[in-house]
Amino acid sequence: MRHIARGLVTAGAVLFSTLAIPGIAHAAAPVVKEASSDSADWSVIDVRLNHGSAIGEDVAKITATLRPLGGSESDAPVATITDFTQTYWVSSWEGVWSSPPVHLDTLGDYTIDVEATTSAGETTVQKSAGTLRYRKQPVIQGFAVTPTAPTIEDKNVTVSGDMVVRDPSTRATEPLPGASVDLRIGQRIETTTTSDEKGHFSVSRELEEGGWAWATYNGDLGYATVPWVSIDPKAAPTRFVLDKTSFHPTAGDKITVSGTLQYQSGSEWKPLSGIPLEMDHKNSSTVNPIEATTGADGRFSFVASPYQKTVYEVAFPPYPYNPWIQRTATADVSVAVTATTKFREFTASLDKYAELSVSGTLGIVGDDHSERVSVAIQYSPNGKTGWTTEKTVKTGFDSQFHTTLPGYTDGYWRLKYAGSTTYDVKGTTSSALRKNRALTRIKDANASPEPVRKGRTITVKGVLQERKADTSTWKAYGAKKVQILFRPKGKKTWYLMTTVTSKSNGSFSKGFKAQQDGTWVPVFLYPDSRHFVGSGAEDYVDVR
Numbered sequence: 001m002r003h004i005a006r007g008l009v010t011a012g013a014v015l016f017s018t019l020a021i022p023g024i025a026h027a028a029a030p031v032v033k034e035a036s037s038d039s040a041d042w043s044v045i046d047v048r049l050n051h052g053s054a055i056g057e058d059v060a061k062i063t064a065t066l067r068p069l070g071g072s073e074s075d076a077p078v079a080t081i082t083d084f085t086q087t088y089w090v091s092s093w094e095g096v097w098s099s100p101p102v103h104l105d106t107l108g109d110y111t112i113d114v115e116a117t118t119s120a121g122e123t124t125v126q127k128s129a130g131t132l133r134y135r136k137q138p139v140i141q142g143f144a145v146t147p148t149a150p151t152i153e154d155k156n157v158t159v160s161g162d163m164v165v166r167d168p169s170t171r172a173t174e175p176l177p178g179a180s181v182d183l184r185i186g187q188r189i190e191t192t193t194t195s196d197e198k199g200h201f202s203v204s205r206e207l208e209e210g211g212w213a214w215a216t217y218n219g220d221l222g223y224a225t226v227p228w229v230s231i232d233p234k235a236a237p238t239r240f241v242l243d244k245t246s247f248h249p250t251a252g253d254k255i256t257v258s259g260t261l262q263y264q265s266g267s268e269w270k271p272l273s274g275i276p277l278e279m280d281h282k283n284s285s286t287v288n289p290i291e292a293t294t295g296a297d298g299r300f301s302f303v304a305s306p307y308q309k310t311v312y313e314v315a316f317p318p319y320p321y322n323p324w325i326q327r328t329a330t331a332d333v334s335v336a337v338t339a340t341t342k343f344r345e346f347t348a349s350l351d352k353y354a355e356l357s358v359s360g361t362l363g364i365v366g367d368d369h370s371e372r373v374s375v376a377i378q379y380s381p382n383g384k385t386g387w388t389t390e391k392t393v394k395t396g397f398d399s400q401f402h403t404t405l406p407g408y409t410d411g412y413w414r415l416k417y418a419g420s421t422t423y424d425v426k427g428t429t430s431s432a433l434r435k436n437r438a439l440t441r442i443k444d445a446n447a448s449p450e451p452v453r454k455g456r457t458i459t460v461k462g463v464l465q466e467r468k469a470d471t472s473t474w475k476a477y478g479a480k481k482v483q484i485l486f487r488p489k490g491k492k493t494w495y496l497m498t499t500v501t502s503k504s505n506g507s508f509s510k511g512f513k514a515q516q517d518g519t520w521v522p523v524f525l526y527p528d529s530r531h532f533v534g535s536g537a538e539d540y541v542d543v544r
Contacts, residue, residue, distance in 0.1 A: 245332070
C-alpha cells in the first residue's frame with residue numbers, strides 16, 4: 001500500500017510540474033491498431049494508427065517489414081517499405097496510412113511488422129501487426145453504369161464490367177470466366193450474373209426509381225467489389241393544360257375541372273398516364289384535397305361543389321415520389337360563386353281587425369354578406385296573379401325580421417327578395433300563405449222608438465250574421481255575445497250598456513230605460529280566431 005501511494009505522489013508531482021511550465025506538452029507514442037492488405041489492392045499495405053495524445057502528434061515515419069507467415073521475428077525481412085501516405089481519417093487522432101503496391105518475388109502470405117514514429121520522436125514497434133495477402137486477386141475492372149441519368153422514355157440501365165485476376169508481382173491481369181457476380185441496380189433490383197469466356201458481364205434492367213449500382217464477387221479466389229455508382233433519373237419538365245381555367249357556378253352546384261398532364265420530350269409535349277394528382281383551395285390552411293389519377297391519354301378531372309369565391313390549385317401530391325418527372329408544375333382555377341337565397345322562415349297572422357303580422361328570415365348560401373337588403377311583402381287575391389307589394393322591410397341575411405301592415409279579409413301573402421347583381425346574389429320568393437277570417441255583421445240594427453219620452457223603454461235589436469271565406473252568403477251566427485254601446489249626445493266616449501247573446505237565428509233584442517239623447521249601436525267585439533269583429537248601424541234616439 002505504501003509503495004502504491006508513493007507512486008501516486010510521484011505521478012502527481014510530475015503532472016504538477018508539467019502544467020506549471022508553459023509550452024511543454026507530454027507526447028504520446030503512436031498505437032498501431034492493425035496492418036493488412038488493402039481490400040482494393042492486396043499488394044498495398046494499410047496501417048491503422050492512433051497517432052498521438054489529445055494534442056494530436058503527427059506521424060513522421062512508418063516502416064513496415066515483411067517476413068513469411070509463420071517465420072521467426074528474428075528472420076531477416078524479405079522487404080522493407082517506408083513510403084506511406086495517409087489515405088483515410090478515422091478521427092482527429094486516428095487514421096489509415098497506405099503504401100504503394102509492393103513487389104515481391106514469391107506469392108504467399110507475409111507477416112507485417114510495423115515501426116511508427118511521431119514528429120516528436122516517439123516510436124512504437126509492433127511485431128506481427130497483421131498479414132499481407134500477397135496472392136492473385138480477383139478484380140472487377142471497367143465497371144460502368146449506362147446511362148447514369150435514365151429518362152422517362154428510356155428507363156433501362158445497363159451495368160457491365162470485367163472479372164479479371166491480377167498478379168501482384170507483375171500487375172498483369174487475365175480474364176476470369178464463369179465468375180458469379182452479384183449486382184445491385186437502383187433501390188430494388190438485386191440479381192446475379194456470370195462472366196463470359198472473356199470475363200465480361202453485362203445486365204440491363206428497367207428501373208422504377210434511381211439509387212445506386214455496384215457489383216461484388218465472393219468466390220474461391222476471395223472477395224472483390226467496386227465503388228457505388230449513383231443513378232439519378234433525369235426528371236422531365238411537366239405542365240398542366242386545363243380545358244377551362246375559370247368557373248362561375250351557383251353556390252353548391254358541381255363544377256368539373258379537367259385537363260391533360262403532359263411531359264416535355266425534346267420540343268414535343270406528351271401525355272403522362274397513371275400519375276396521382278390533387279386539387280385543393282390555394283393557400284388554404286385547411287387541407288382537404290380532391291384526388292384524381294391521369295388516364296392513358298393523360299386526362300384528369302376533378303368534381304367540386306364550391307360555395308364561395310375561391311382559387312383551386314391543381315398540383316402533384318407530396319406522395320408518392322416520382323423521380324422521372326418534375327413535380328413542381330401547378331395550375332390555378334378561378335371560381336366566382338353566385339350566392340343563392342332562401343326564406344328559412346315565413347309566418348303571417350291576421351287579427352280580428354284585419355291587421356297582418358309578418359315574421360321572416362332570409363337565408364343565404366355562398367359568400368358571406370353583411371349588407372342590408374330589401375324584402376317585399378306581397379299580396380294576391382288568388383295567389384297566382386295580381387301580386388302587389390304592400391310593404392318593404394330592411395333586413396340582414398340570416399336575421400329575423402318582424403313587421404305589421406293592414407291586411408285583407410282574404411287572400412295570399414308571400415315574401416320576395418329581388419337579388420343583387422352588384423353582390424352576385426340570386427333572388428328568391430317564399431311560398432304563399434293564405435290568410436283569412438269570416439266576416440261578421442249585425443243586420444237590421446235599430447234603436448226604437450224615436451223620439452221617445454224620458455223614462456220610457458228604448459229597444460235595441462238586430463241580427464248577428466257571418467259570411468265565411470269563399471262564399472257570398474250571409475248566415476245567422478247564433479249563441480254569440482253581442483255588446484250594445486251608447487254614446488251620450490255631445491260626448492266622444494262609448495259606454496258598454498250590456499251584453500246579449502244572439503239566438504240560433506242570430507237575432508237579439510234588449511230594452512233600456514230612456515234617460516238622455518244619444519246614439520246606440522250593437523257590436524260583435526270578441527270573435528274567435530276565425531272571425532273578424534262586426535257591427536250594426538248607429539242609431540240616434542231623441543229623448544224628450
